[in-house]
Amino acid sequence: MKTNNLLSTFFIATTICLASCGRDETPIPEIIPSDGTKLTLDGGAGASDAENAVFVDLSTDKQSSVKRVSWNLGFYNGSNFRVIQNSMTGAAAAVTTSSDINAVNTTNFDISVLSSGTVPEKLALYDNPDGDVTKTVISEINATEANNKVYVINTVFAGAATEANIWKVRVLKSGTTGYTLQYAKINETTFKTATINKDGNNNFQYFSFETGNVTVEPAKTDWDFVWSKAMYTTLMGTTTIPYIFSDLVFTNHLANVSSVQVIFKNTDGTSNGNPTYDEFEESNLAALSLSAARNVIGSNWRATTGTPSGAFTDRFYVIKDASGNVYKLKFLAMGAGSDGGTRGYPQLEYKLVKRG
Structure with a gap:
C-alpha cells in the first residue's frame, strides 16, 4: 500500500514539474518580418478617381482596401479630443456661432461657403494635410458643453x-474616454446621437452619417502607409491653395512610422552619387535622416502631366515601421x-534592409 502511495506521489509531482517547466520554457513565437515583395494595390474602379483607399503593411505583405466614401468623421483615440473630417472625399467644414444644433439651417447659414475653389481663403475649410491633429477645422472638444459649437459639413468635393450633401454636427465629451456626436441634415429640426468610445489600438474611431460606426484603418500597428485620393495643397504661382490630389501616399506618422526620399539621378539622368535602389543596403542607413512627417512620399513619387510622367524612376523611399524594421x-x-x-492600381516593390 505504501509503495502505491509513493508511486502516486512521484507521478503527481513529476507531472506538476513537467507542466510547470513546460510553461516556463515555452518560447515566445518569433514574428519574422517579410523580406519584401511586389504589390499591385487594389484602388478599385474610377482610375484617377479610384474608389478605394489602400492601407499597406510591409512586414506582413498585406494591403487593406476600403471605400473612400465609407466614413465622414474620425475621432482621435489619443490623449486629446480631436475630430477629423474625411479628406479622402474632399469634405469641407465651417463653424457656426450656435451651440444649438436644431437652430442651424439654410436660413441662417450660407452653404455656398462650403463649395470648393482654388483660392487661399478656401484652405480654412480643410484639415491641415500634414496630419497634425491639432490643426483640424473642428476645434478641440471642450469639457464645457456650451463651448462646443455646431459645424456644417459638405461631405463631397x-x-x-x-443641400443633399450638407450635414450639421456638434461634438461633446462623453466622460473621459469618449465622444458624443449630435448630427442631422442641414434643415432637419431633430438630431441623432451617437457615442464613440476611444480605443487605443487604433489611431481613430470612424463614423458614417449614413451607417454609424465603421472600420476604416487597420489597427495602428498593422499598417505603414495609405495610398488614396485626398485633399492636399499646391502652389499657384507663389500662393498656396487647396487642391485634391490622386495617388497620394501618407505614412502612419501617428504610430511612429518614419521615412525619407532618396533621389539618385540628376535631372539629366546622370548619377548624383547616391546609391540606387538595388545598391542601397544597411550600411547606407547612417547617412540618412528619416522624417516623422506623414507626407514625405505624398505626391513626390509620380507626375500625371509633363515629362517625365508616371512613376518616377530616379528615386526610392526608405521606411522604418513601428517595430524598427527598415524597408526600401x-x-x-x-x-x-x-x-x-x-x-x-499602382505597382510597387520593397525589400527589407534592416530587421527591427
Whole structure:
C-alpha cells in the first residue's frame, strides 16, 4: 500500500514539474518580418478617381482596401479630443456661432461657403494635410458643453454646395474616454446621437452619417502607409491653395512610422552619387535622416502631366515601421505617361534592409 502511495506521489509531482517547466520554457513565437515583395494595390474602379483607399503593411505583405466614401468623421483615440473630417472625399467644414444644433439651417447659414475653389481663403475649410491633429477645422472638444459649437459639413468635393450633401454636427465629451456626436441634415429640426468610445489600438474611431460606426484603418500597428485620393495643397504661382490630389501616399506618422526620399539621378539622368535602389543596403542607413512627417512620399513619387510622367524612376523611399524594421521601396508604375501601369492600381516593390 505504501509503495502505491509513493508511486502516486512521484507521478503527481513529476507531472506538476513537467507542466510547470513546460510553461516556463515555452518560447515566445518569433514574428519574422517579410523580406519584401511586389504589390499591385487594389484602388478599385474610377482610375484617377479610384474608389478605394489602400492601407499597406510591409512586414506582413498585406494591403487593406476600403471605400473612400465609407466614413465622414474620425475621432482621435489619443490623449486629446480631436475630430477629423474625411479628406479622402474632399469634405469641407465651417463653424457656426450656435451651440444649438436644431437652430442651424439654410436660413441662417450660407452653404455656398462650403463649395470648393482654388483660392487661399478656401484652405480654412480643410484639415491641415500634414496630419497634425491639432490643426483640424473642428476645434478641440471642450469639457464645457456650451463651448462646443455646431459645424456644417459638405461631405463631397464640389464647385457648388447642394443641400443633399450638407450635414450639421456638434461634438461633446462623453466622460473621459469618449465622444458624443449630435448630427442631422442641414434643415432637419431633430438630431441623432451617437457615442464613440476611444480605443487605443487604433489611431481613430470612424463614423458614417449614413451607417454609424465603421472600420476604416487597420489597427495602428498593422499598417505603414495609405495610398488614396485626398485633399492636399499646391502652389499657384507663389500662393498656396487647396487642391485634391490622386495617388497620394501618407505614412502612419501617428504610430511612429518614419521615412525619407532618396533621389539618385540628376535631372539629366546622370548619377548624383547616391546609391540606387538595388545598391542601397544597411550600411547606407547612417547617412540618412528619416522624417516623422506623414507626407514625405505624398505626391513626390509620380507626375500625371509633363515629362517625365508616371512613376518616377530616379528615386526610392526608405521606411522604418513601428517595430524598427527598415524597408526600401520604389514605385514601378501608376498608369500615367508610358510607365505601363493601370490608373487606380499602382505597382510597387520593397525589400527589407534592416530587421527591427
